[in-house]
Amino acid sequence: MHHRHWLFKSEPDVYSIDDLQRDGVTAWEGVRNYQARNFLRDDCAVGDLVLFYHSSTDPAGVAGVAKIVKAGYPDATALKKKDPHYDPKASKADGGNPWVTVDLTFVQKFPRFVTLEALKAEPRLKDLLVIKRGQRLSIQPVSDADFQVIVKMGHRKG
DNA sequence: GCCAACGTTGGC
DNA sequence: GCCAACGTTGGC
Numbered sequence: 001m002h003h004r005h006w007l008f009k010s011e012p013d014v015y016s017i018d019d020l021q022r023d024g025v026t027a028w029e030g031v032r033n034y035q036a037r038n039f040l041r042d043d044c045a046v047g048d049l050v051l052f053y054h055s056s057t058d059p060a061g062v063a064g065v066a067k068i069v070k071a072g073y074p075d076a077t078a079l080k081k082k083d084p085h086y087d088p089k090a091s092k093a094d095g096g097n098p099w100v101t102v103d104l105t106f107v108q109k110f111p112r113f114v115t116l117e118a119l120k121a122e123p124r125l126k127d128l129l130v131i132k133r134g135q136r137l138s139i140q141p142v143s144d145a146d147f148q149v150i151v152k153m154g155h156r157k158g
Numbered sequence: 159g160c161c162a163a164c165g166t167t168g169g170c
Numbered sequence: 171g172c173c174a175a176c177g178t179t180g181g182c
Contacts, residue, residue: 009180033165056180116181134163136179 004043005147007051007130007140008066008104017052017063020106025069029077029101030085036139041072041100043141050104051142051150053130054113061115062150070103077101110154124149 008028010016020026031037050066077083078090078099090097120131129140142150 011180035165058182060181133181134179136164138179 001047003045003048005049005051005142005144006039006044006068007053007062007142009053009055009130009138009140011056012054012063013057016054017066017106017109020052020066020104021109023106025103025105027075027101027103029075031075031101031138032078032085032087032099033138034098036137037098037100039139039141040102044068044072044102044139046071049107049147051147059113059115059117061113061117061119062110062154063113064109064154065107065151066104067107068102069105072100072102075099075101110151112154112156114150114153118153119150122149122153 048068051062052064052066054063077085078087129135
C-alpha cells in the first residue's frame, strides 16, 4: 500500500502541533477552498502522512508530522451558525454541504523546527509548493522525496 | 500593518 | 462568460 504525503497549513495561534500532541486526534475542520476540499475529499487516504505547517507566524515552517486516520467526511462546522467556520451557503447548496474534513493523529514534533527560510535554501526542495510565491493553498501535495528530505531536516543536528 | 497574489462575487 | 471589485491569505 502506497501512501501520499501532504502539507497542511495552520496558524499556530488557532491550532498548533502542540495542540495536536495534546489532543492526540483532531478533525481538520474549516477548509473553505474548493481545490483544498478536492484534495481532502478525493485524494487524502487513511495512512497518508502530513507535514504540519505553521503559517502566519514568525518564523513560519514545518513543525512536525501527523497522519490521516479518517478519510474525508462532511465538515459539520459549515452548518453551525455559531461556528467561526459557518458557511451560510453550505446548507442551501444543491448537493448539500460541500465541505469536507479528515481526522489527523499526532505522529511527531520535530526536534528542530524547519523554517520556510530553510525550505527555500534547500536545493532539493525547489519544486515544493509551499515555497512558491503566492501559493496560498492550505492543503498541498508533497512528493515522497521532498517529504523525506524535510523529515531529515527536522532531525538534523547543528 | 502592508500589500502582492489569488479566489470569489456579481453586474453587465 | 467577462472582468472589476472585493475579501482573504500569509510572508515580510
